[in-house]
Amino acid sequence: MATDALSIPFLTALDSRAALKGSRDALGAQQLWTKLGRTVIGNLTTVSNSARDFTITLLGHHFAEVVASDMPSSSRLETFIKWEQLTGFARAYVNGDTAFRGSERVRKTLAVGTRATISAERAHQILSSQKMYGLWGLYTVPSRSSGLLESGSAQLTDAAAKELERAALPRLMNASHSGYEKILRVLKAPRSVISLDGEHAAAIEAIASIVKVTLRAGERSFYRDHLVLGGPLDQTKGLQPQLAELIEVSLNLPKFRWSGPMVGDLAQQARKRGAAWSDLTRQLKQIQSCSAVLNASASLYNHMLGCDETEVATLATRYQSHFGGGIRTFDPDEFADILPALCSGDDPLVQRWSTIARMLSEGKYLEAIQSMVLQNTAAMSGRGGQPWITIERKQLRVQMRDEGSELPSETALRNAWNFPFFLDSLRTVTAAVSKVDRG
Secondary structure: OOOOOOOHHHHHHHHHHHHOOOOOOOOOOHHHHHHHHOOOOOOOOOOOOOHHHHHHHHHHHHHHHHHHHHOOOOOHHHHHHHHHHHHHHHHHHOOOOOOOOOHHHHHHHHOOOOEEEEEOOHHHOOOOOHHHHOHHHHHHHHHHHOOOEOOOOOOEOHHHHHHHHHHHHHHHHOOOOOHHHHHHHHHHOOEEEEEOOOOOHHHHHHHHHHOOOOEEHHHHHHHHHHHHOOOOOOOOOOHHHHHHHHHHHHOOOOOOOOOHHHHHHHHHHHHHOOHHHHHHHHHHHHHHHHHHHHHHHHHHHHHHOOOOOOEHHHHHHHHHHHHOOOOOOOOHHHHHHHHHHHOOOOOHHHHHHHHHHHHHHHOOHHHHHHHHHHHHHHHHHHOOOOOOEEEEOOEEEEOOOOOOOOOOOHHHHHHOOOOOOOHHHHHHHHHHHHOEEOO
16 A cells, blocks of 8 residues: 555455454454445444544645645655644643543653654654554545545545635634744654644644534534535435434433434334435334344354353253243344345355344254354455354364353343444534534
8 A cells, every 4th residue: 555545445444443343243244234334324434433533634634735735745644644643732732632542642742741752753653553543544535425535535625625714724823923834844844843832832722722622613514514414425315414313313312322222213213204214214224133133143153252162052052041942133034135235246145144143033043153153254264364263073162262251131132232333423423513612
C-alpha cells in the first residue's frame, strides 16, 4: 500500500478487528452482519462513531491540502498525523478530554510537562500506528461515504469546505498571535517542539475550542445531514433517514440497550408508519433474525473453546440438558431466506450457516457442533489461518486455547447483542447531534 493510500478492504478488515474482539468472529460472521447492516446504514462503521472526529478529519485533510500546495513533495499523510497530534494535546490539555484514540500517550507526555514533540516519526506518534489506528485510517473512507470528501480522493467536497470556512477556520484565524500560521509552521516542519502554555498556547486554545466534544449549535444541521441521514450519497435508498428518525425517538429511553427484541420493537414502530416504511420494517426484522442465530452459534462456539479433549457426544448431551429440544430464539426458515442475499452466488457459506441454524433449532447438537467446527475451519482458511477447533477421535481438540464461557440462559441469549450491524454508531452520532453547545 502506498504511503498516502487507503483502500476500502483495508478499512473493512480494521473495522472488523476493532469491533469484534476475541473469539466472537471465529465463525466468520462478519460477512453476514456487515452486508445486512449496510442495508440500513451506508456511511458509518463500528469505529467511526464520533461526530467531532469527523471535524478533526476534515481539518486534517484541509491542512494536508494547504501544506501540499506550498510544499508539493510533502506527504499528506504525515501532515495529517501531525495535525491529529496537535488536536490530541489540545483536547487533553485545554478541554480535559481523554476519551480519544491516542489519549494514553498524550497523557504520559503531559504528566512530565507542557512541551510536546509533533512529528510523523513513529517515536512521536500517539498511537502504535496513526496511519492504521488513527483518524486517517478510520475516518477517511466514512467521510467519503458521507459526502464530506470527494470520491476516490482526500479532497474536501464543496459542502465540507464551506462548513469549515463557516465554523472552524475563523476560530483559528482569529486566534491571537497568528494561530493559523503557527499551526501551518508546525505542520510543515519534519519535527517541532510546541509549548502548550507558551508560544503555541493561543493556537492550542483555538484548536481546543473547535474540537470540544459537544457540537456547537451552528454545526448541528450539517452533521445531521451528512452523518445521521447518510449525506447526499445515501446508499440505503432512504432507509437510513427513516431509521435515524426512530433512533432519535429512542434517545429519550433511559435504559436503552441494543438487543434482538429492541430491533424488533423498532421494526414494529416502522410498520406502524405505513407502506412507505415497509422496506425498513423488513430489513430490521432480518437484522433481528440474523442476530439471534449469530448470538446462539457464537455462544456455543465460545463455550466449546473451553472444552478441549471433551467427547463431542458428551458435549451434545450437555447442550441437550441445558437448552432442551432446541434453541427457540430464532426461526431457521426466516434465517435461511435471508442468507442468499448476504452471500455471493452459490457460496457454500449459505449451506453451512443454514445447517448450523437448523441443527440448533431442532436440538441436533451433535450435528450443530460438527457444522460449527466446519464453518470455523472455512473461515480461518479464508484468512490464511488454522482452525481453532478440530474433531479428532470423536473429541474436541482446541487449538486456540481459551477458558471458554458459561452457557447462557435462553433469556440471556434472546437479549444478547454481540454483533453491531453499525446500529450503535448511528445512535451515538445521532445523540451527539442532539446535544448542542451554545458557545
